[in-house]
Amino acid sequence: MKAELDKNILIFLLSAIGLIVFPHVYHIPPAVFGFFCLLLGWRFAGIWKRNWLPKMPVILLLAICGIGLLYSQHQGIFGRDAGTNLFITALGLKLLEIKAERDLYLISYLAFIVAASQFLYEQSIAMAAYILLVCCALLAVLVAINSYKMQTSAALKTSAIIIAQALPIAVALFILFPRIEAPRWMLFKDLHQNKTGLSDSMEPGSISDLVLSEELVFRVKFAGAIPPPNQRYWRGPVLSYSDGKRWTQSSFQNPLTRPSVTGAPYRYTLLMEPQDKNWVFALDMPQEFSPPLTLNAAYQLVTSDRHDKRAEYQVTSYAYYNTGSLNASEYKAAIQLPAEPSDKIKQLVGQLQGFDGAPDNFIDQLLSYFRTEDFHYTLTPPVMDNNPIETFLFQTRRGFCSHYASAFVYLMRVAHIPARIVTGYQGGEMNKVGDFMEIRQADAHAWVEVWLKDKGWVRVDPTAAIAPERIEREISMDRRTSYGIATANNYLPRSAYDWLKQARQLWGSVDYNWQRWVINYDNKNQSSLMSSFGINNLKTMVYWMIAVVGSIAAVLCWFLLYQKPKAPDNKALLFYNRFCKKLSKHGLFRGAGEGAKDFAERAKVKLPSLAKDIDRITDVFIKLRYGRSASEEDLQQLKSLVALFRS
Known part of the structure; x- marks a missing residue:
């Protein structure tokens, strides 16, 4: 070179x-x-x-x-x-x-x-x-x-053509080639990969850190009816044990009894993003699902498959259910208290008829207490390091969903009513372009389950008493803005914001289908797709692959190899042979199979004074002989250059 x-x-x-x-x-x-x-x-x-x-x-x-x-x-x-x-x-x-x-x-x-x-x-x-x-x-x-004096733009064009020609075969191989999952021993764990999200424990204010995050957790596409916002509770870890400040999952795992369900089901497909826990968030109450999903003792779905990669699951849930009775061990875990409650706590429970009234009545009284007293819902509650529940109830009265859930469960247990905290996500934003729902870290939530006789575990959300818009309204960027999170809506006209929102949903729909049909195209999805075409075994798939790839290759070969003879081509060779004949007078003979470029380099060494003319003639000949944009003017130029060449 x-x-x-x-x-x-x-x-x-x-x-x-x-x-x-x-x-x-x-x-x-x-x-x-x-x-x-x-x-x-x-x-x-x-x-x-x-x-x-x-x-x-x-x-x-x-x-x-x-x-x-x-x-x-x-x-x-x-x-x-x-x-x-x-x-x-x-x-x-x-x-x-x-x-x-x-x-x-x-x-x-x-x-x-x-x-x-x-x-x-x-x-x-x-x-x-x-x-x-x-x-x-x-x-x-x-x-x-590998080209002779090719300009950058021409090289880029050629590479783009090569890639375009290879794409059909690449797509065919992607769809038809057997999907082979790597064995688990070959999957290197990435210890430095950080993922954020819900934890298996909760402290007052811990979930409020997530509401500022727009990180995607999972997407849901419903096969039929879509539940209203006040039923979109995506169940995660259930926290039963408290040390007075932190709530954690109970170490006791009782045998699981499937709840009885009634009403119309919700059938949907979950596309979970990679995470560092094996949790799968489903609507209350998941009833039908397939491996690798299992339902643990707290009615939470978990997966035995890899959870650090994107995965898709089919789930059916029922909004109305009855979990049945509690045994002695379950009851003991559901009324556990870190210490003897204070007199102020007992007085509040008594005031709300928690000791001598029916559990349903105490729940209503407590929700009414939160609603009518000077309680506030905030993402930035005051710090409550010591005795956080009493500090929240009697002093600050400002908190996030975790504060209200903790206080509610604690007061229920003081009244000897079994209760526990459920964490997960509530709501979700509907993508109207792709007709699916997006659930993000900002939708993290904590609510309460109270056990009632003849009903089993019943969901109660104290946050609905303080901030009903957190539960009832469609989750959107507007809601997050109203909570004090700065978004484009604070600075742009409404029309511009609506346009940006539609563009965002369009891009989200494109990304959802890309993730689902390309990135998540595994052996299961391939088997399902192939079955729809009657391809049910490896032998048939290989035949299809050979036929499709062979057909594409044949078409490409026809376009690549079949070219109409160019009119100037033979004449160009005739003029170039005249040029070679003139050089032969100086003992320069073009060898068999020697390219025009190599012959020119050899000629310039022997005739340096004619290097410029040799290059010009060679360039025009190569363009006429091998180029796609040669013209009659180029042929006339070659004829003139050869005629004027004097060796």
């Missing part, structure tokens, strides 16, 4: 590599990313200042520094993060070793691996489009390396 051509290809290659590594700024340690940027910038400077490039001893020292940097991050030897850091560091170091065309190939292949590693972190359709574009640029580098 010529020096000038090397310069253009290097700029092209380094720019593509920079675009490939850039998204990893959110995934790798800042030190590793900074080290790579230093190496990339150094190599960029070396394009114009070759003497600035490091010698082998310096490169060896940089390699040792890179190894030390990787070791200092303590991210292990195996796994996603360790492998990504290693590849990015190796890519940066290899950039300083570019000496021959072979190095360009090696760096390009290594860059493709780094590009693919991005999907280990993010699998959105936007990221897929971005990686496709940067890989197109990287492929254009390979095209430019």
Whole structure:
């Protein structure tokens, strides 16, 4: 390659590599990313200042520094993060070793691996489009390396055509190729992956931290009727034990008795986002579901499958149910108190007829007490480190759903009425474009279950008495704004905000279908899809795959190989042979199978004074012979150049 051509290809290659590594700024340690940027910038400077490039001893020292940097991050030897850091560091170091065309190939292949590693972190359709574009640029580098004086725009166009030609076969293989799940021993645990969400314990105010988060938890698509907002309780961990401040799950697991259900069912598909717990949030009360889901003793769905990847489940729930009676152990766990209640607490329970009235009446009295007294619902309650329940009831009277749930259960238990806290999510925002519901961390909620004779566990939500809009209204960004969370609605006209909301829902619908039908396309979904076409075994699937891929390949081959003979083509060869005949007078004979480019390079060595004319004739001939945009004017130009050439 010529020096000038090397310069253009290097700029092209380094720019593509920079675009490939850039998204990893959110995934790798800042030190590793900074080290790579230093190496990339150094190599960029070396394009114009070759003497600035490091010698082998310096490169060896940089390699040792890179190894030390990787070791200092303590991210292990195996796994996603360790492998990504290693590849990015190796890519940066290899950039300083570019000496021959072979190095360009090696760096390009290594860059493709780094590009693919991005999907280990993010699998959105936007990221897929971005990686496709940067890989197109990287492929254009390979095209430019193997082309003669091809411009950047032409190389990009050629690489785009190659990718477009490969996409049909890639789609066919994606749909038909047997899905093979990796064995569990090959799944490296990522110990540094942070996920936020509900915990298996609760303190006053702990859930309020989540209401500021728009992180998606799961999406739901209903097969029929959609429950009203006041029935959208997505059940999570059930907390029965309290030490006076923290509520945790009871260590006692009693045998599960399936509740009896009545009324119309709600059938829906859950698409759970990756999380660090094996919880699956379903509407009260889940009744029909398939493995790997199971229902634990607290009527919470859990999965035995991997919970750190996106998963889809089919569930049927009933809004009206009866869980039946309690045994002695369940009753004891449901009335547990951390200590003897104070006289003020007993006086309040007595005032509300908790000791001598029916449980239903005490529940109504307590809800009325919260509603009529000076209680307030807030996301920023005062700190209550010591004796938080009494402080909330008699002093601050300001709290989030966790405060009201804790106080309600405590007062129920003082009255010897079994009660417990249920955490999960309440509500959800309906995406009208895709006709599915999105539940986010901001929808985190805590409510109460009280056990009543002949009814079993009954849901009671004290928050509804204080902030009914938290329960009754459709969950939306408007509601979160009313709670004091700054959104675009605070600063934009209503029409602009509505437009942004529709755009957001449209994008959410596209992303939902991408996640469900592409990212979550596993062996189960493939089997279901293939069965609809009558493909019920591996042998039939392989036949289909061969037939579809073969058909696509045949069509592509026809377009690629069949080209109408170009009128100027034979004449161009005739004029070029005249040019070769003139060079033969100086002992320059074109060898059998020798390309025009190689022959020109050999001729220029022997006739340096005619190098410019030789290049011009060769360029026009290659364009006429192999190019797609050759014209009659180019043929006339070649004829004129050959006629004027004097060796």
